Amino acid sequence: MEEGVTATQVVFWILAVVMLISAIGVVTAGNIVYAALFFIASLAGVAGIYLILTVEFIALVQLLIYGSAVVILILFALMLTRARERPQALFGRSRPLGIAAALGLLAALIGGIVATTWTTPESSTAFEPVGLQAIGDAIFTLWIVPFIIVGVLLSIALDGAIMLASPDEDDN
Amino acid sequence: MPPLEHILVVNAVLFAIGAMGVLTRRNAVLILLSVELMLNAVSLNMVAFAVYGHVDFGNITGIVFAFFIIVIAAAEVALALGIVVRTFRNRATANVDEVNLLKW
């Protein structure tokens, strides 16, 4: 990677900056719905980075599952818990401690990344885009047991969510 | 494509931001959002390792893992939001530090 900055890298850094600024917005926004909207921007940045990494399938799955379903669920929850009517402190008492811990974690992670010597892959073979069929083959042959477990997990989660959210018999 | 280290550093920053949100917020929904940020950082890492060929099982594995992480995150959101809504209905609060009935 000594040939200087390419257009892909520029796009990557733009997306990364958008993603990180929105992420900071998520954790610091004073308005609870703004946090959710920042979250969408952050997700879009992540999807863009997936595109740069040439995994279109994951990028689209990200948009489909996170972009619409998860975000809508979260906005629902915010409205059901009356986000707007009750202004209140959004941060706990342990805020300084939390910030310090997060910074420590960041330092440790970046230290670890910098200290490791990463082998540069052979650029001709490693960057070949992965086809949809290859992903499908991997999921349904090599990883079929986790796939089935995820399916069971999803149905249990569906049942559990319905159980939790349905009103009690004696509610009214 | 950007060097692997750059992607890893960006993901580490995203992960740390998510961790900060989990540690500082008191609203359960916002904590959930921060957890989602951390999960996103992890799945980005998985994909980055896969694309750069650092996985023993071949390039696909990391991508499949990212796929599983996204799917499980969806299940987790559904359940966690069910719990939050239920808590709000019972105790009229979505703040985790006010749900302290079992704490002493």
Place this chain on the structure above:
Amino acid sequence: MVLSEFAGVSMPDWIDALLRIIFIVALMTIMAFALIYLERKILARFQARVGPTRTGPIGTLQSIADALKLIAKEDVRPITADRWAFELAPYMAFVPVFLVFVPMPFTETWFIRDLNLGLLFVFGVLGLNIVGVVMAAWGSDNKYALLGGVRAAAQAISYEIPMLLIIVAVVMVAAGRLAVDGDASAAGSINAIVGDQTTTPYILLQPLGFFIFIIGMLAELHRPPFDMPIAESEVVGGYFVEYSGMRWGMFFLAEYTALFLLVVLASSLFLGGWNWPFGADVGLGLQIVLTFVKTSVLIVLVIGSRALFPRLRIDQLMSFSWKVLLPFSIIQVIANGIILAYGGPDWVVGLVSFGLLVALSGLVYYIMRRKQGEGTRTVQTTPATPRVITAPEVTPVEAGGD
């Protein structure tokens, strides 16, 4: 592809991209104008009126007059509205819908890009526009807008699931058929699916799929009978109640664009798009005529449903998606999987799907018969016991004294 072929010259990539964007916006605006005019005319005919006649020959310039009025209108923002959410919401609702244009095949070679994951792209991107709707609903600081937005969101995620499962079923059939020619991995591309329908449109193979797709499409577009999110008599217009002028116009444009694009998608997936019944060998002119004839039939169907069906209730809408459409689409996917895995011929696929459609219709008919008159049922309550109001005991004050 499309534009450089037209011009017959090679051009730099960014000019090509720019021209494509301009082409999309221009075409979609014209289509929206035409659809608005058509809707007014068709609805008028249903109601024994003639519709707009004054502006231009038989009223054809009515949409342009409407647009001019909208542009000239004052753009009002309520003072309690949330500034950022309110201002950005129309764009969030509008941009994803226009992006969906990219993989739509109008003829064999006319599309912006033939994406290999075209179908996933359509639903992944189209789902984002609901974020704009919810932003508008929350940002308007209006109870009715919020109600409409929550309804729209609930409806969108409920009907997206059976639609996506049905798309999976269609892609399974397409992959099975394309595998005969060699390349099953192209089955996610819309153009490849259309290319496979030279002799058999997929409506014959997946009639249940077509039915569920049309239902889901009506629900996603908030068209009657699924128009609770924008029902004027219930939520006074829904999530865009506080918008006026061009911002309102953008919601409107997004809705009609989505209508056009989903109808093109339906005709590509189920009616053979540019391909059936003449095949790929006829000229591009006939192909585009075919696409537009099929699209127009579906559009008349969609617009006519507004005049034909009364609005459902929100609970009926949700139950219909989760209790009827979702199980049937799952059964369809499983049935397709079993038939295709054992190499069943096409007519078995079509017959099973048709049987499922008959079963669905029968179930709906049975439920409707059983519930007939339920809406007018008198609620049995125990008669209220008259409350006896007793005067508080007044302790007599002893008169007199010492």
